[in-house]
Amino acid sequence: MGFFDNETDFVMPVEGRVEGIAKVKGQGKYAAEYKVDNLCYGVLVTSEIASGSIKSINTDDAKQAEGLLDIISHLKKPSVPGFADEAKIKESKFGLPVFHTDKIYFKGQPVALVIAETLEEATYAASLVKVEYTTAPFEVDFNQAKNKVELKPAGKERGDEKSWSNSPFTIDQQYNIAAEIHNPMEMHATIAHWYAEDKLRLHDKNQGVNGVQKTFSGLFGIPVDNIQVISEFVGGGFGSGLKVWPHALAAVLGAKQVNRPVKLMLTRPQMFHSVGYRPASWQRIKLGANQDGKITGVLHQAKNGCAIYDSFSDGITRVTRLIYQFDNLKTENAVVPLNLSAPTWMRGPGDCTGDFAVESALDELSYQLKMDPVELRYKNLAIEKNPETGLPWSTNFLKEAIEKGAKMISWNLRKPTPGATTEGDWKIGYGMAVGMWNAGRNKAGAGIRMTKDGNVVLQTAMTDIGTGTGTGMMNILHERSGISRNKIKIELGNSDLPPAGSQGGSTGLSSISGAVAAVCDALKLKLAEYASVSNQKFKNAVIADIILSDKGVSFQKEGDNFLSYQDIFAKNNLNLIEVEASSEPGEEKKKFSFCSSAAHFCKVKVNTKTGKIVVDKMVVVVDGGKIINQKPAANQISGAAVGGIGMALMEKMSVDERLGSLIANDLAGYHFPVNADAPIIEVAFINKPDLNLNPSGAKGLGEVGIIGAAPALANAIYNATGKRFRNLPITPDQFF
Numbered sequence: 126m127g128f129f130d131n132e133t134d135f136v137m138p139v140e141g142r143v144e145g146i147a148k149v150k151g152q153g154k155y156a157a158e159y160k161v162d163n164l165c166y167g168v169l170v171t172s173e174i175a176s177g178s179i180k181s182i183n184t185d186d187a188k189q190a191e192g193l194l195d196i197i198s199h200l201k202k203p204s205v206p207g208f209a210d211e212a213k214i215k216e217s218k219f220g221l222p223v224f225h226t227d228k229i230y231f232k233g234q235p236v237a238l239v240i241a242e243t244l245e246e247a248t249y250a251a252s253l254v255k256v257e258y259t260t261a262p263f264e265v266d267f268n269q270a271k272n273k274v275e276l277k278p279a280g281k282e283r284g285d286e287k288s289w290s291n292s293p294f295t296i297d298q299q300y301n302i303a304a305e306i307h308n309p310m311e312m313h314a315t316i317a318h319w320y321a322e323d324k325l326r327l328h329d330k331n332q333g334v335n336g337v338q339k340t341f342s343g344l345f346g347i348p349v350d351n352i353q354v355i356s357e358f359v360g361g362g363f364g365s366g367l368k369v370w371p372h373a374l375a376a377v378l379g380a381k382q383v384n385r386p387v388k389l390m391l392t393r394p395q396m397f398h399s400v401g402y403r404p405a406s407w408q409r410i411k412l413g414a415n416q417d418g419k420i421t422g423v424l425h426q427a428k429n430g431c432a433i434y435d436s437f438s439d440g441i442t443r444v445t446r447l448i449y450q451f452d453n454l455k456t457e458n459a460v461v462p463l464n465l466s467a468p469t470w471m472r473g474p475g476d477c478t479g480d481f482a483v484e485s486a487l488d489e490l491s492y493q494l495k496m497d498p499v500e501l502r503y504k505n506l507a508i509e510k511n512p513e514t515g516l517p518w519s520t521n522f523l524k525e526a527i528e529k530g531a532k533m534i535s536w537n538l539r540k541p542t543p544g545a546t547t548e549g550d551w552k553i554g555y556g557m558a559v560g561m562w563n564a565g566r567n568k569a570g571a572g573i574r575m576t577k578d579g580n581v582v583l584q585t586a587m588t589d590i591g592t593g594t595g596t597g598m599m600n601i602l603h604e605r606s607g608i609s610r611n612k613i614k615i616e617l618g619n620s621d622l623p624p625a626g627s628q629g630g631s632t633g634l635s636s637i638s639g640a641v642a643a644v645c646d647a648l649k650l651k652l653a654e655y656a657s658v659s660n661q662k663f664k665n666a667v668i669a670d671i672i673l674s675d676k677g678v679s680f681q682k683e684g685d686n687f688l689s690y691q692d693i694f695a696k697n698n699l700n701l702i703e704v705e706a707s708s709e710p711g712e713e714k715k716k717f718s719f720c721s722s723a724a725h726f727c728k729v730k731v732n733t734k735t736g737k738i739v740v741d742k743m744v745v746v747v748d749g750g751k752i753i754n755q756k757p758a759a760n761q762i763s764g765a766a767v768g769g770i771g772m773a774l775m776e777k778m779s780v781d782e783r784l785g786s787l788i789a790n791d792l793a794g795y796h797f798p799v800n801a802d803a804p805i806i807e808v809a810f811i812n813k814p815d816l817n818l819n820p821s822g823a824k825g826l827g828e829v830g831i832i833g834a835a836p837a838l839a840n841a842i843y844n845a846t847g848k849r850f851r852n853l854p855i856t857p858d859q860f861f
Contacts, residue, residue, distance in 0.1 A: 142757060143595045143615050144358070153358045156330040157314035157390045164316070165194055167379045167389040168247040169372065170237035170254045172229045175464045175785025176263035179227040179236060179256060187239060187253040192246030194383045196254065198237040199224050203381040205374075207344035217344060220435040220467050223371035224378060229258065230434045231466050232785045233398040238375045240383050263464035265780045267405040267430045268301070276426055276457040279442050280513075284453030289422030292413025296490050300482040301852040303777035304405040304430065306397055306795060307471055311360025313400050314390035315373045317380040323347045325380075327354045329373055332366035332590050333627025334620040340369040341377065357618040359590040363768075364470035365400040366590065367629045372399055397790035401469030402778055404430040404439055408482040418496050418504045422453030427479065431460040435467035440475035444832070445483055447476075447720070448523070448561045450507040464785055470629070472768060473828040476562060477835070481772075484558035484836035485851060488843070497541070498557055498840070499531055511718035519717035519817040520824075522748040523559060526724040526811055530557070530746040533807055534726035543847035551730040553741075554845025560832025564719035564750070564815070564824040565632050568709035570623030571598075571640035573648050575702040577694035579675050580612050583644075587625035587637050588618035592827065593757025597634045598641050600753050601821050605645040606673045623705050631721060631825030634753060638821035639708030647704040652678045655697045656688045663688075713817050723747045723829040725766070725837035731845045736857030738774055738842065744807045745834075750824030751814035762830035763806040769834020771798045775854050 147153040184196050197203075207217045208225040223235050237254055241247035264270045316328040325347070331337050334354040342349040359366065376389040391399050411424040427441035442456035471477075491498040508524055510517050530536075539555035540546050546553040572584040583602055589595045595615040603610050616622060623644075626636055649671040657663040662680045663671075672679040677689035694700070728742040745766050752758045775796040779788040789795050814822020835853060843849050848860065 159328045161386045166244040166247045168251040169235045172234040175232040177260040181257045183255040187250045190250035192242035194240045206346040274459045279456045279458040289413040292421045294414045297411040300408040305403040305776045307363045307365040309361030315376040316388045317376040318386035324351045332362045338620045354620040356588045362590040363472045394790045398466040403471035404468035410482045410486040426457045428459045432467040433462040441479040444476035444479040446513040449505045473832040481836045488840040516718040520815040522811045523722040526746040530724040530726045533744045552845040554841045556837045556841025557726045558833040558836035561722040562828040564721045566635040567626035569625035569636040569640040570707040571644040572623045572705040579690045584616045584622045586622040590628045597753040601641045631827040639819045642820035643706035643708045647706040721824045725833040729841040736860035746809045748811040749826040751822035759808040762808045765830025766806045767803045769831045773835040773838040
């Protein structure tokens with residue numbers, strides 16, 4: 126296979142990531158870059174109305190276009206057994222039944238796919254397709270629609286709301302966050318190829334090839350093994366690749382229709398309404414405290430937008446049950462159907478949104494109490510046990526992270542009186558917040574192929590979405606086996622390899638690390654079995670007895686019990702040794718709760734004349750278990766924190782309420798942070814392993830780098846200016 130490059134020799138990797146050279150040399154192929162024989166191109170025709178139905182589709186002009194191969198729509202398409210009727214559509218849980226309905230749910234919805242010999246010809250022909258609609262009323266204004274939806278209980282209530290209603294200190298405020306777009310650098314694309322009647326190959330941008338494989342197996346009623354999904358390189362996902370979207374199914378249908386491979390790549394504007402987003406949200410936080418700062422109770426209510434065809438709950442109130450010892454707690458939520466495309470998980474999903482409200486309310490309470498925000502959190506952290514389950518935390522070093530972060534930011538320089546520190550036209554302020562995520566692991570598989578020269582290829586179907594999973598796998602195998610890194614190559618992101626879950630929810634490395642440990646042990650036992658032909662001491666060897674090196678295998682490090690790989694392969698008439706193993710959660714879930722956490726601290730400057738906000742310094746200290754690969758780990762946290770800057774200060778999906786259209790749906794009009802908007806993020810790790818969770822002790826990092834970033838910034842702005850902002854993003858015009 127030759128993952129990352131086409132070379133088969135083993136060379137000493139440079140310091141850094143295993144795929145680094147391939148990326149720099151342009152050898153790494155992303156979904157749209159594979160060369161497939163007889164390839165043609167698909168371009169979507171999308172709805173020009175926000176609600177209604179298709180009255181007619183006129184393709185006469187398009188059919189005259191040069192290079193046109195075919196046009197599919199709800200009027201003409203291959204059959205999809207999983208969409209055979211309304212009951213099956215609902216059962217599929219696919220979301221939008223693309224080309225299987227004449228109903229229009231949002232502006233930009235795919236209504237036809239034009240397939241032609243070249244991209245240019247397909248684009249031109251698509252412009253000639255004329256669609257007539259019957260329009261219907263629509264709703265795209267979340268703030269207006271949310272008032273029509275009733276809240277419902279979310280999780281078990283703790284204690285009694287009445288018992289803390291007369292607390293001496295209370296906060297009761299509402300918080301709003303605008304919808305945000307993932308906007309990964311690489312746009313989503315799919316190349317679909319039916320190379321037999323019931324066999325499908327997909328080059329697809331996604332965060333989990335086995336999930337895509339299972340989805341299409343269910344939709345078309347063909348065996349999972351008849352579908353190959355390849356996603357070796359992914360240029361950012363942030364959650365947008367965790368489900369199968371309509372464009373991928375459109376490419377599959379197009380390939381079926383013309384009996385040729387079809388490539389469909391979304392444009393940047395199409396990305397805004399095709400692959401999900403963090404939904405708009407409203408929250409209310411009411412909390413009480415006694416005079417010493419102990420929280421007496423909390424009420425957390427939340428609503429988030431969703432599509433009218435896909436009821437998506439972001440789980441906003443979940444985080445409230447996790448970090449603090451709230452003995453009296455009530456949470457409620459609701460989803461608000463809109464004529465917009467379906468939202469989905471976005472980095473730190475739900476918890477990132479909920480944490481903004483909780484951490485902002487706690488900061489507000491600290492000023493009422495005249496108590497340091499750090500001290501207030503110390504008094505209420507649930508350090509020993511998970512307050513939701515009552516199980517002890519396996520490890521929880523959040524307090525240590527707060528202590529370390531306070532020192533790194535020089536928290537002692539913070540003035541408790543808002544607006545007290547001024548430098549010319551700038552107001553200076555400090556803020557902090559914490560975040561937490563349920564650490565977990567899923568079942569994952571890995572394989573090893575060893576040759577007689579001691580070189581090994583480590584394989585898994587799990588994809589690397591840019592987080593350094595491949596390098597982490599190499600490091601774990603090296604530490605576990607003793608085999609040098611330059612003797613190890615990585616193959617991943619292909620459903621033909623040992624199955625593994627999606628790369629998301631901070632479970633990727635946590636899951637695959639167990640599989641790497643298991644397959645390493647399987648390799649040791651297999652080598653001992655072969656070695657026993659020459660040396661009986663290996664016959665009943667256990668894993669602890671077997672020592673590997675670059676040259677061969679030893680029994681308990683005894684020099685006279687060393688056998689070279691060359692000898693083992695020759696004696697057993699072998700050309701290749703292959704082993705495969707998997708790992709999954711066990712009894713530890715019944716004994717412990719697991720969490721990753723982070724403390725965010727920042728210093729901001731706010732210009733009194735322009736309202737410009739400058740993030741002068743930002744510190745993130747993370748308890749993510751053992752850090753397997755320092756540089757990618759720090760980069761991941763830094764990138765997540767910059768995402769928090771965008772959430773707090775600029776990102777907003779704007780909608781024209783008259784037309785249902787997205788506004789500024791490109792990288793010129795949609796504001797997100799660039800280098801000039803962020804300082805060098807100072808990242809530190811507690812770096813203490815949690816060996817109850819998995820053999821490597823890694824707990825996961827992807828989410829906690831952003832959970833807490835936005836409230837830390839909002840709290841710093843209040844400390845600088847005395848103005849409390851409860852709606853995101855916070856923009857300069859709001860200061861005047």
